[in-house]
Amino acid sequence: MKGEPMKAVVYAEFGGPDVLRVTEVPKPSPKPNEVLVRVHATSVTYGDLLARNFKAESGREFNMPLPLLFLSRLYFGFVKPRVNILGSEFSGEIEAIGKQVTRFKAGDPVYGYLGQRMGAYAEYVCMPEDGTLAMKPASLTHEEAATVPYGGLMATSLLRRARVQPGQKVLVNGASGSIGAAAVQLAKIYGATVSGVCGxxxxxxxxxxxxxxxxxxxxxxxxxxxxxxxxxxxxxxxSGFARCRNSLAPAGLYLPASFKTKALLQMLRTNVTGGQRVLCALASEEPETLVFLRELIEAGKYQSIVDRCYPMEQAAEAHRYVESGAKTGCVAISVSPSATRQQWSTSLNLSDTSAHGTRAESAPAPSAY
Ligand SMILES: NC(=O)c1ccc[n+]([C@@H]2O[C@H](COP(=O)([O-])OP(=O)(O)OC[C@H]3O[C@@H](n4cnc5c(N)ncnc54)[C@H](OP(=O)(O)O)[C@@H]3O)[C@@H](O)[C@H]2O)c1
Structure with a gap:
C-alpha cells in the first residue's frame, strides 16, 4: 500500500487560501495498531485557517497563553509549515486495519478527529484504533458527519467541566461558531435556559x-x-471575567474557551476566594464523546448544519468563503470522488430544525460546484 499515490490538499508556505494546492503524496500505510481510513469528507475549522497562515499570527492575536504560541510555532513551523496537510475532522470508511486492531473492520463507516496532528485534507489517513474515532452517525451524510467532531468534542468536554444543571441560565458568547453551536445545543439538552450571542x-x-x-x-x-x-x-x-462579573450569578462561572495568562491567574484566585469563579481548561478528545454525540444525533437531539460543501479541488475557495465571515453553519469539503455530490444552500430553511441539519434541495452556489 505504501508508496502508492493519493490526492491531498497540500500547502508548502504560510499564507492566504491560494497556498492550498491539490497534489499527489504517498498514501499512508497503517501500523499494527492503526486503521487506514478512506476519507470521504472533511471541513474548514478555525484551526485550519490559523495553521494555514500561522506565521502571521501575532502574540496579541493569539488567544491562548503566550508559551503556547511558542510551542505551536515549534509544531506548525516558524518560517515554513511543518504540517503540510490541514484538516482536523473527517468522515469516511475503514479501508484496511493493522494486525492488532480489534475495534474496527474494513468497510466500517467512521468519523473522527485528528486534532492538531491534522491531515484530513487527503484521500486517506491512518490513526490508532484507540484514537478519537467512532462509528459515524448512520443518519448523516459523510459531509454532515465530518463537521460534527471538532465543535462537538470541544463543547462537550468544556461544558462537562461546568456541570450545567437543569434550570440554570447559560450564555454562550460566540454561539454561531463551531464550538458555540454545539454548546447551545448541549446546554439545552442539559436543561438550561440558553442565550446565544452572535452576529x-x-x-x-x-x-x-x-x-x-x-x-x-x-x-x-x-x-x-x-x-x-x-x-x-x-x-x-x-468579554473577560472583570466585564462579565455583573452578569454572573453570585456563584456563577465564567468559562472562556480561549484564555490568556490573566484568566489563568483569575482562575487560581477565584478558586481560593469562592463565589463567582473562572474556569480555564483545554478540551479533551475522547472517542467516547463521539459515541455520545452519535447517540444524540440519532435520537434527533443534536445537529450539525452544513452551509456549503466544496470539492477538494476547491479547498482554497472553501477557506475564502469561511474567511469572508458569511457562513451560517459549517463548511464541508468532499474528498472522495465517490462521495455523494450534494449541495447545500446558504439560505437555510431555519424553520426546519430536524435532527440532521437543514439541507437545501437545489440551488448550487457557483462558487461551490
Ligand atoms: N479550550 C480549548 O481546548 C479550545 C479548543 C479549541 C479551540 N479553542 C478556542 O476556540 C476558539 C474558536 O472557536 P470556534 O472554532 O467555535 O470559532 P468560530 O467557528 O470561528 O466561531 C467564532 C464565533 O465567535 C463569534 N464572534 C465573532 N466576533 C465576536 C464578538 N466581537 N463578540 C462575540 N462573538 C463574536 C462569531 O459570531 P459571528 O460569526 O456570528 O459573527 C462566532 O459565533 C479559538 O479562540 C480557540 O482558541 C479552545
Missing amino acids: APRLDYVRALGADHVIDYAKQDFTESGESYDLIFDVLGK
Whole structure:
C-alpha cells in the first residue's frame, strides 16, 4: 500500500487560501495498531485557517497563553509549515486495519478527529484504533458527519467541566461558531435556559439550534443588559471575567474557551476566594464523546448544519468563503470522488430544525460546484 499515490490538499508556505494546492503524496500505510481510513469528507475549522497562515499570527492575536504560541510555532513551523496537510475532522470508511486492531473492520463507516496532528485534507489517513474515532452517525451524510467532531468534542468536554444543571441560565458568547453551536445545543439538552450571542446574520440560525434568547453583539453588550447567568461560556474569550462579573450569578462561572495568562491567574484566585469563579481548561478528545454525540444525533437531539460543501479541488475557495465571515453553519469539503455530490444552500430553511441539519434541495452556489 505504501508508496502508492493519493490526492491531498497540500500547502508548502504560510499564507492566504491560494497556498492550498491539490497534489499527489504517498498514501499512508497503517501500523499494527492503526486503521487506514478512506476519507470521504472533511471541513474548514478555525484551526485550519490559523495553521494555514500561522506565521502571521501575532502574540496579541493569539488567544491562548503566550508559551503556547511558542510551542505551536515549534509544531506548525516558524518560517515554513511543518504540517503540510490541514484538516482536523473527517468522515469516511475503514479501508484496511493493522494486525492488532480489534475495534474496527474494513468497510466500517467512521468519523473522527485528528486534532492538531491534522491531515484530513487527503484521500486517506491512518490513526490508532484507540484514537478519537467512532462509528459515524448512520443518519448523516459523510459531509454532515465530518463537521460534527471538532465543535462537538470541544463543547462537550468544556461544558462537562461546568456541570450545567437543569434550570440554570447559560450564555454562550460566540454561539454561531463551531464550538458555540454545539454548546447551545448541549446546554439545552442539559436543561438550561440558553442565550446565544452572535452576529446579526446568524441570529435565526442560533435560535433554530434551540437558543431561548439571541443577542446581536454589534447591537447589545450582554454585560450591560442587567441579566445574570449561572454560566457564561465565552468561546473567543473576548468579554473577560472583570466585564462579565455583573452578569454572573453570585456563584456563577465564567468559562472562556480561549484564555490568556490573566484568566489563568483569575482562575487560581477565584478558586481560593469562592463565589463567582473562572474556569480555564483545554478540551479533551475522547472517542467516547463521539459515541455520545452519535447517540444524540440519532435520537434527533443534536445537529450539525452544513452551509456549503466544496470539492477538494476547491479547498482554497472553501477557506475564502469561511474567511469572508458569511457562513451560517459549517463548511464541508468532499474528498472522495465517490462521495455523494450534494449541495447545500446558504439560505437555510431555519424553520426546519430536524435532527440532521437543514439541507437545501437545489440551488448550487457557483462558487461551490
Ligand atoms: N479550550 C480549548 O481546548 C479550545 C479548543 C479549541 C479551540 N479553542 C478556542 O476556540 C476558539 C474558536 O472557536 P470556534 O472554532 O467555535 O470559532 P468560530 O467557528 O470561528 O466561531 C467564532 C464565533 O465567535 C463569534 N464572534 C465573532 N466576533 C465576536 C464578538 N466581537 N463578540 C462575540 N462573538 C463574536 C462569531 O459570531 P459571528 O460569526 O456570528 O459573527 C462566532 O459565533 C479559538 O479562540 C480557540 O482558541 C479552545
